[in-house]
Amino acid sequence: MRVVLNVIWLVLVLVGTSVAAARGRLDLLSAEVFASADRAIQYTLEMVGAMCLWLGILRIAEKGGLLEVLARVVSRLLGPLFPTIPGGDPVLGTMAMNLSANILGVGSAATPFGLAAMRRLQELNPRPLEASPAMCTFLALNSSVLLLVPSALLAVRSACGSAQPAVVVPVIALVTGTSWVSCILLDAFIRWRGRER
Amino acid sequence: MGETLQQASRWLVPALLVLIPLYGAWRRVPVYDTFVEGAAQGLEISLRILPYLVAIMVALAALRTSGLLEGVQDILGPVLGRWGIPADILPLVLVRPFSGSGALAVTSDLLRRHGPDSPPGLLASVLQGSTDTTFYVLSLYLGSVGVQHPRYALGVCLFGDIVAFVSGVLFWKLFLC
Numbered sequence: 001m002r003v004v005l006n007v008i009w010l011v012l013v014l015v016g017t018s019v020a021a022a023r024g025r026l027d028l029l030s031a032e033v034f035a036s037a038d039r040a041i042q043y044t045l046e047m048v049g050a051m052c053l054w055l056g057i058l059r060i061a062e063k064g065g066l067l068e069v070l071a072r073v074v075s076r077l078l079g080p081l082f083p084t085i086p087g088g089d090p091v092l093g094t095m096a097m098n099l100s101a102n103i104l105g106v107g108s109a110a111t112p113f114g115l116a117a118m119r120r121l122q123e124l125n126p127r128p129l130e131a132s133p134a135m136c137t138f139l140a141l142n143s144s145v146l147l148l149v150p151s152a153l154l155a156v157r158s159a160c161g162s163a164q165p166a167v168v169v170p171v172i173a174l175v176t177g178t179s180w181v182s183c184i185l186l187d188a189f190i191r192w193r194g195r196e197r
Numbered sequence: 198m199g200e201t202l203q204q205a206s207r208w209l210v211p212a213l214l215v216l217i218p219l220y221g222a223w224r225r226v227p228v229y230d231t232f233v234e235g236a237a238q239g240l241e242i243s244l245r246i247l248p249y250l251v252a253i254m255v256a257l258a259a260l261r262t263s264g265l266l267e268g269v270q271d272i273l274g275p276v277l278g279r280w281g282i283p284a285d286i287l288p289l290v291l292v293r294p295f296s297g298s299g300a301l302a303v304t305s306d307l308l309r310r311h312g313p314d315s316p317p318g319l320l321a322s323v324l325q326g327s328t329d330t331t332f333y334v335l336s337l338y339l340g341s342v343g344v345q346h347p348r349y350a351l352g353v354c355l356f357g358d359i360v361a362f363v364s365g366v367l368f369w370k371l372f373l374c
Contacts, residue, residue: 008291009256016259029262036258040250043305044243052239059235061217064224107297108238115341122342129345136350139338143329144357150326152242156305157322162313166209171368172326179327179361187353
């Protein structure tokens, strides 16, 4: 998958440079390229403060157990979506923690839970080289998950001098809610059709 | 509706700043120490993004000075123009499924040039916040347990991204323009 990004980057650079050459803009390009590298440093420096602020606040919420409270609610909703997983299996809790961390925008906490959940799902997987239906459902839930606190985005918006960094938060919740429900429905539909045949 | 949203969001940041530490104190978390602990992570993440930012911004600068994006805007103009979508959103759509740090770099570049509260800046923010690094997550999660065939997981996840992009543009038009 990383290969694709390498190709995209190469294409952007190649296309940009050759079109600039064809239009006689190479001097401008050389200047712009180095100026943009400088700007990258400047952006980073301006972002650090806001990033630290949000992650500091978020860590307090995490240590206070907000994640666990949310996970308890989420794990109750998960059971019906995973008919192949025996009820009460701890993997439901692990997946709930992963989804809750994603909902609260704590990506660094979400990944370890997600990988732990995948390990357990693989133990339950009858064909270990193929993704099991439970894995597909979990990945669908995970990749389109409802997002309530987009912390990194808020930090970037603050750093760019936004007067209202949070104005996009309700809209993002609405959009991710829509895509989450769509993914859950599509996944359920695929599993239902698979059983019919 | 847009007005109400702006009023509500004006309170959101101060509310988070007060309510979360209060909640932490109630749960007997050492709030100051914990804040510093989390803030240290912010430094780490910012530094991790820096190389991505340089790589992406250099590539985008090359693309911009070439004048190609204006060309794309001219071609897709009838569609993009009617919605007020700027052509420089396209690199964001391209990079988003593969790299979170890369997409954040594209977004911050967009926000600087258009202004974070301008319509294009708000659209970039919504799309950045609403979609995921689908290819990266799939390869990491499936790769970590040695699964080689993702079956229909890839399709479902990409479907989610498309729904997010389309509804992102719709809701942006509806609430933020």
